[in-house]
Amino acid sequence: MTVTIQTPRLTLRQPDASDLDVFMAYTGGDRFRRERGEKPLPDQWSYFATLLGHWQICGFGRFLVTVKETDSVIGHIGPLFPAGWPEREIAWHLWSDEAVGKGYAFEAAQAAVRHAYADLGWDTAVSFILPQNTRSRRLAERLGAIIDPDAQGMSFDGVTTLVYRHPKHGVAA
Amino acid sequence: MTDTLQTTRLTLRRPVPSDWAAFLDFMMSDRSTAFGSHKDLARAFRSFAAELGHWDIFGYGMWAVTLRGDDTAIGLIGPWTPPDWPEPEVGWMILSDKAEGTGIATEAARAAIRHAYEVLGWPTVVSYIGPENTRSIRLAEKLGANLDPEAPQPKPDAPVLVYRHPRPAGAA
Numbered sequence: 001m002t003v004t005i006q007t008p009r010l011t012l013r014q015p016d017a018s019d020l021d022v023f024m025a026y027t028g029g030d031r032f033r034r035e036r037g038e039k040p041l042p043d044q045w046s047y048f049a050t051l052l053g054h055w056q057i058c059g060f061g062r063f064l065v066t067v068k069e070t071d072s073v074i075g076h077i078g079p080l081f082p083a084g085w086p087e088r089e090i091a092w093h094l095w096s097d098e099a100v101g102k103g104y105a106f107e108a109a110q111a112a113v114r115h116a117y118a119d120l121g122w123d124t125a126v127s128f129i130l131p132q133n134t135r136s137r138r139l140a141e142r143l144g145a146i147i148d149p150d151a152q153g154m155s156f157d158g159v160t161t162l163v164y165r166h167p168k169h170g171v172a173a
Numbered sequence: 174m175t176d177t178l179q180t181t182r183l184t185l186r187r188p189v190p191s192d193w194a195a196f197l198d199f200m201m202s203d204r205s206t207a208f209g210s211h212k213d214l215a216r217a218f219r220s221f222a223a224e225l226g227h228w229d230i231f232g233y234g235m236w237a238v239t240l241r242g243d244d245t246a247i248g249l250i251g252p253w254t255p256p257d258w259p260e261p262e263v264g265w266m267i268l269s270d271k272a273e274g275t276g277i278a279t280e281a282a283r284a285a286i287r288h289a290y291e292v293l294g295w296p297t298v299v300s301y302i303g304p305e306n307t308r309s310i311r312l313a314e315k316l317g318a319n320l321d322p323e324a325p326q327p328k329p330d331a332p333v334l335v336y337r338h339p340r341p342a343g344a345a
Contacts, residue, residue: 017230024256041257042327046219049255052229053222057190082222083197084215 005063007111010104012063012077015051019064022073023048026095035093054082060120062091065108067099074099077108079116079125086152090116090125090166092139105139113143113166128154128161140164178236180284183277185236185250188224192237192246196221199268207306208266224249233293235264238272238281247272250281252289259325261295263338265312278312286316287341298338301327310334 005012015023026032027044039047055061062078077092090112094105116122127145129136144167151163178185200210200217210216227234231254238248247269253262263285267278289295300318302309318336326332 020230042255045255045257046223046226049223049226049230050219051222051226053225056225056229057193057218057222082215083193083218084213 003060003063005111005115007107009068010108010111011066011068012108012111012115013066014055014061015048015064015076017052019073020045020048022064023051023076026073029096031094031096051076054080058082063108063112065104067104074104075108077105078112079120079122086128086154086163088116088122088125090127092127092136100135106142109139109143113169116166117168125166126151127164127166129164130156130159130161132159137162137164140166144169178284178288179241180280182241183281183284184239184241185281185284186239187228188235188237188246188249190225193218193221195246195268196224196249199266204267204270207303207309227253227255235266236281236285238277240277245269248278248281250278251285252293252295258327260297260299260335261289261293262327263289263298263300265300265309267308279315282312282316283341286338290340299324300336300338301333302336303333310336 002014002016004014024044027039027047051062058081060079062076062080064073065075065077066073074096075092075094078090080089080091090109092105092109092112094100113125116125126148127140129140145164146167148163148165151165153161153163155161176187197217199205200208200220201212205211210220224235233252235249235251235253237246238250239246248265248267250265251263253264263282265278265282272278286298289298299321300309300313302313313336316338318338321335321337324335324337326335
């Protein structure tokens with residue numbers, strides 16, 4: 001059974017093996033390189049393999065976000081809670097600069113937060129965001145998330161993330 | 174595609190999420206010092222998730238090795254072919270001390286190598302082994318594999334030993 005979420009303009013769908021090529025095109029592309037650095041092909045591949053494995057292990061995971069009108073994949077987003085994570089996260093990644101500025105990330109993230117609270121029954125959800133990632137911080141704030149100064153952040157290359165906690169807007173407890 | 178192999182004493186089956194506990198025990202133990210995810214919880218999870226994802230992507234992957242009649246994974250053995258790996262590999266991780274000295278790893282590896290040649294139709298099979306991993310080196314030698322110093326390296330900045338497995342007698 002695969003999981004799909006519809007929003008007005010987007011479809012969030014569980015990735016499968018047939019998405020390998022489109023995912024590798026993203027991880028081999030400019031935007032990924034700019035954000036995450038140069039990664040050799042096996043690392044890019046294992047990122048995708050891990051994305052699929054997370055779904056099998058946890059029963060949930062990050063969706064591929066497609067624009068209904070064009071059927072193009074613009075990002076991956078969704079609930080993430082691998083072993084070693086401080087707490088349950090909603091994570092998002094946009095794949096191309098063209099997808100920026102259209103409100104797609106907001107629309108998808110709102111659906112993902114709602115999914116975590118309403119469908120998965122999470123008590124709370126955060127997003128780990130590096131302080132210098134202003135675009136991502138703006139999105140978290142637009143979603144109504146608030147920095148939780150007491151929460152444990154994650155460390156990437158010696159920099160500790162902020163922890164934005166998502167409110168349960170409109171989701172029945 | 175065959176998800177399961179049987180040998181005299183063993184069932185090799187596709188790994189499932191519930192094998193995580195056995196995998197994690199291994200990665201947190203001193204048995205796994207030769208592996209990149211040793212004592213690193215987040216990396217161990219990613220390695221295990223990638224084992225499952227490998228099956229999704231290719232329709233084959235490393236099998237969970239179990240004793241017939243006991244579903245507990247005591248090893249992971251089998252095909253491992255991420256893109257950019259210079260040659261197709263049969264890899265192994267012996268998760269449990271209980272397999273030590275029993276010939277279980279040899280039995281499982283022989284079945285996996287035969288499967289790679291006969292069913293997957295690979296032209297050659299190698300195993301990449303860390304230079305310090307003496308247990309794995311012994312297993313490769315017991316299997317009749319030959320060290321190939323000319324073989325291309327999977328990660329040139331961190332060279333490993335490349336053992337090449339001969340085609341088993343009678344294999345197509």
